[in-house]
Amino acid sequence: PHRVQLIRAGICGYSTNTEEKIEIPKRIPRGPTDILRALGSTVGRDPTAPHYKYHDDPYLIPMSNSGKRTFAMAQEAGRKAAHWIRREHADLFQHKEADPPIEAFMPPMIYNEQSEVVVDDLQTLVNTAQVSDAKLVYKLLKQKNVEITPDLEQSLLELLCYQNCEDGVSEEFIEERWFKQSKKAREKVRKTWKDDDLAEEIFVSMENKTPEAYSAIIQGMVKYYQVDRAWQLFEEAQQKNLTLNTNTFNALICVSDFIKEDFEMRWNLVTNLLVQMKDSKLKPNLGTLNAVLQSLSTMGSSISARQNTLKTLAEFKNLGIEPSLASWYFVIMTFCKEQNKEHTIRDLRDINFFMSAMDISRHHLRDVNLAERVNKLLHHGDNYNLIGDSYKESIYFRHYFALLCTNLPIEEFMAETYEKLVPHIYVPEPGIMEEVLKQVDANGAVEYIPKLWSDMVVFEHTYRENLIESILNIMANNEQLVNSELNERFAYIAWDIYNRIENQDENRISKLNFTGDLLGKIMTLLLRNNEFDKAWTVMEKLDKDQQKIAGVPKLEALARFVDQCIEQKAPSKAITCIQYCSDCGFPEANILASKLNDKLTLDENFLGRLSKIVGDVTFGKIKESA
Template sequence: MNISSVYLKSFITRSCGQRISACLFTTDVKENIEIPKRIHRGPTDILRALESTVKRDYTAAHYKYHDDPYLIPMSNLGKRTFAMAQEAGRKAAYWVRQENADLFQHQEADPMIKSFAPKIMYNESSEVTIQDLNEVIEKSYVFDAVTIYKLLKSKNVDVPAVAMQQLLELLCFYNHEEPLLEDFIEERWFKQSFKGKERQRKTWKDGDLAEEIFISFDNPNEEAYSAIIQGMAKYGQVDRSWQLFEEALSKNLLLSVDAYNSIIGVANFLKEAYDLRWTFVLDMLSMMAQAKVKPNLRTLNNVLKTLSTMGTSKIVKENALKTLAEFRAMNIEPSLASWYYILITFCKERGPVSPILKNIMNELEGKDLQIKDEKDTFFFVTAMDICHHHLHDLELANRVNNLLNLHNNYDLIGDSYKESIYYRHYITLLCKTETLEEFMQNTYLKLVPHIYVPEPSVMLEILKCVEANDAVEYIPRLWSDVIIFDHVNRENLINLVLNILVSSENAESATLAERFSTIAWDIWNKIENQNENKINKISFTGEMLGKIMTLLLKNDDFEKACIVMDKLQNDQTTVLGVSSFEALELFVNHCVKEKLPSKAISCIQYAVDSGFEDAANLAVTLNTSLTLDETHLSKLSVIVGPDVFK
C-alpha cells in the first residue's frame, strides 16, 4: 500500500466523521420563545406563600398577645379586655396625632405615606373646594364630607351633580354615621358580636342631609332614587322606601338592580301574610324582567331570605329549591349566604329533620370559598348548629370543620361571637358522640384554650361525660381550666366536680387522693375568700362542705378537715342544708385515729342537731374505740342519751 492511498483513506474517514458530527448537532426545529405575561405581585404575596407552607400551631396563642405564659389571657373576658386595651392604645395615639398635627409634619418616607400623615381637620373657617369634597367622599369620611358640603353651600359654590350624587350615596350607605377605621381591627371583631344580636329596627335619620340633598334635585334621576331607596330600606324606613320606589316607577325611571334587591329584602316588613309576601316577591321579579333589569347574587339571596321567614310548609321549601334552579339557569351561583338561607328554611327548630346540609356539603367540599355577601359569615356557625341540634351527626360536623379550615375559608367564620358559638356546638357534639379519651386527646387538648375557651355550659357537659365514664384522671386538668377560664363562680360546676371526686371508684391511689384533696381545699378557699361586695356570691351548702371534708380526710388532711367541720357546726344558720352522714362518720373515725375525742363529740353533736338517727352509733364507736374520761362520757350522755352505753 503506497503513501497516496493511505492519505486518501484517512481523508475520507475524517470527512465522513465531520459530516456525521454535523448531522448530530444540527437541527432544523425552530423554538418559539414566549415570554409570559407579568403577574402583579402585592407587597405581602411572598409572606402569604411562606405562610401557606406552615400549618397552624394549636399550642400557640394568637400573635396579638405577648408571647409570655404569664401575660397571655386565657378567659374570654380576658382576651377581649386585652385586645380592646391594645386597641384603646392605638386610638389614643391616633387622637394625639390628630390633636397635635403640627408636631407630625416630618416626612421620612419618600414618596410620602399618606396614612402616616395627620388627617386634615375641617371647620367653619376652612377654605375648601370641590376637589376636597371629592377626596373625602372617596375616603368615606362622612362627617368631613358633610362639613365641606355645608361650607361650599354657605359660600354659594355650585356643587356638581356628580358630587351631589356621590355624597347622597355615601350618606345613605352609612346613615350619617362615621364608619370605623380599617386600622381598628379588634373593635370591629368584637363589635360585630353585638350587631349580630340586634333585630332590624328603624335607625334611618329622618329629615337629615340625605333627604335634603334628594329633595334639592329638581328632577331626581334613577340613580338618586336608587340610592335613597336602598338607604331607607337598609336602615328600617321601609314604608317610605316603598313609596319612593312606586314614585320612581310611576315616572318610568329605570331603577338599579340594587334598588329592587333592597325592596325584596324587606318584603317581610311590607307584607305580613306568607302568601301575600311570596306574591309580592314574584311581582318584583316580574317588574325586573319587564324593565330588563338583570338580577344578581344579591337578588337570589334576598328572595331566599324572604322565603326563610315564611314558616315550614312544603311549598316554601319547594319554592326555595326552584329559586336556586332558576338563578343557576342564569349562571348565578349561590354563595354561602344562599346556603345559609336554605339551611334556616329547611332546618327549623320545631320542624321535621332535613338532611339538606349533606347535599350542600357535597357542593362545597374542597372549595376555596370567597366572601360575596355580608351574610356569608353566618353559614359555618349555622351549619355546625344543625349538625349538633338538628342532625346529631358527628361525621357531617367533621366535614364542616374540615371545610372551614381549608385554604383561607377560616376568614368566613365571621366575628368573635360566631367563632365562640361555632366551637360551642362542635365541642359539645364531639363530647357527646366520641369516646372521652379521643375527645380529650384529639379535640380538647388541641383547641383549648388558644383557639376556644369553653363556656360554663360546655364545661358542664364535659364534666358530665367524665362522670359517666368515671375518668377522674382528667379532673385536675379540667379544674385548672375552670379556674383559668374564670368559671369558679358557677355553683353547678363546683358541685359536679365535688360529686365526681367523692363518688369515683378509681380514686384510691395516694397520688389521686392528694390531687383531689388539693382541689377540694382550693374550692374551699375560692368560696371562703370571696369579695364581700360581690353580687353573685356562692354560699356554702352542707352537702358541699361534707364532700370537701371527705376528700380532705381521704388524704389524711385532718387539720383542714377540722376547719371545715368547725364551719359546719358554727355557721348552721348560714350554711344551707346539712352534711351527709358518711362524711360525719369518716370524720369521727379520723378523730379516733388521731385520739381527739373532743372533736368527735362536736361532730356527734352536729349529727344529732341535723336529725341523723344513726348519730348514736357514732357515739358507740367513739366509746368503744377510745378510753373516755368522765367529762367526755357525760357530754355524750347528754347528746345521745345514757341508754346508748348500756
C-alpha cells in the same frame, strides 16, 4: 475514518433536521405579598400558641373570652390615643415619613365653621369616606352658594345613605370592627335610619331626581330598616317610569318580610319584583339570588318554601350565577350542603354560613361526620376569614365542641379536640364546661378532673354553683377509680373550692353559699388524703354556722370524720361531730358515740359530754363497760 464521517454526518443531519422552538410561558401576575403567602401556606395554625396579637408572655396571655376582648381593645385604645395625639398636635409631625408622602401617615385636615373650603375638599372627603367632615363642608359650600356638580352631589348622597349620615369605624381599628360586628349581630332588628338628616335633605333638594338618586336613598333606608318610606319612594319611582338598578330590587326583596306578613303574599311580592326586573331589562346577580333565598328562609320550613328554594337555585344556575356561602347559609335551614373548596367573600352575608352549618350539624342532624367536614372546609385555604366576627366564632366552636363532646369517646375528645382548641382558639362557656364534666362522670374518666379544674380557675368559672357541684360530685362519688396521686390532687381541689367560697368578695353580686352537702363532700375528699386538720376546719364551719348553712352532709362523711378522729386520738373533735349529728336529727348518733367509746378510753369529762348528747338510758351500757 468512515466511522468519523458517519458520526459527523449524523450530527449534522440531527442539527439541521430538528427545529428548536423556545416557548415562553405566559406571565403570571404576582402581588407584592405572594411570596409571603406561599411561605405562610407551608405552616399551619399552632393550636397550642395564642393569637399573634397577644404578647408571648404567660402572665399576659388572656385565657377567658372577656380577657381576650379586654386585651385586644386595650391594645387598640393605645393606637387610638396615638391617632388622637397626631390629630390634636399636627404641628409636631411636620417631618416627612415617606417620599413621595403617604396620605395615611399624615395628620388629617381639621374643618370648622370658619374654614375656607372649595369643591375639591368635598370631593376628597367623599372619596375617603369622612362623613362628618363631608357634611360640614357641604353645608359651608351651600352657605357660600358654591355650585356642586350633580355627580359629586350623587356621590355624597350615596355615602350618606350607606353610612346613615355618621362616621364608620376606621379600617385601621380591626379589633373594634371585629367586636362591634359581633355586638351588632346580637342586636334586635329595628329602624336606625336617621329621618330628616342630610341624606333626605339632599334628595329632597334635587330638582330632577335621577334613578341613581332614588336607588341610593331606597337602598340606604332599607339597610337601616326604614322600610315603609323606602317602599313609598319605590312606588313613586315606578310611577315616574324610572328604571332603578338591580341592587335596589335586591334590597327590597331582602325586606319582603317587613312589607308582607303572610308567606304567600310575601312570595308573590318577590316574584312581582323579579318580573319588574325582567321588564326593565335588568340582569340579576348574586345579590338577587341571595335576596330571594333570604326571603324564602323567612317563610318557615314548609314544602312550598323548600320547593321554591330548589327552583330558585336551579333557575340561577341556568343563568350562570354560582351560589356563595351566603346562599348556602339561607339553604341549610332545611338542606345541609357544603363544598370543599376555598371560598372568597362575595356577599356580606357569607360570614353567616359556617356558624349556621355547625348549628345544623349539632342540633338538627347531630352528625359528627358532617361537623368534621364543615370544620375541614373552614380551615381550608383562607376560608377562616369567613368566620365572621368574635361572636360568630364563639358560637361556631360552641356547637362544634358540644357535638364532639357528647358523641366521641372521652379520651379521643380530650386529646384531639379539647387539648387543641382550649384555650387559645376557644374558651368553653360554663354550659359547655358542664357538658364536658357530665361526659367525664359518665365515662369514669376522673383523671381529667385536675386539668378541667385548672382551666375553670383560669376561665373564671369557679363561682358557678352548678360547676362546683358537678366537679365535687365526680370526685366524691368515684372513690373506687381514684389512686393515691389523684386523692392528693382531689384534696387540693376541694380545699381550693373551700377557700374560694370562704374568702369571696363580700360585695360580689352573685355570691356562692356553702351547703351542707357541699361541705360534706369537701370534708370527705380531705379525709381520703388524711388531711385531718383541714377536715376539722370544715367540721367547725358546719358546727358553728349550721343555722346559716342549708342542708346537711351525708352520714358517710360525718362517720368518716369520727373514724379519723379515733385514729388521731381526738375525742373532743369526734364529740363535736356527734353533737352535730344529733342536732341534725341523725339517729345514727348513738352508734357513732358507742363506736367512739369502744375504740378510745374516755375520761369522765368526755363520757359526760356524750351522755348529754345520746342520753343516759341509751348510754348506760357504755358507762358500765367503761
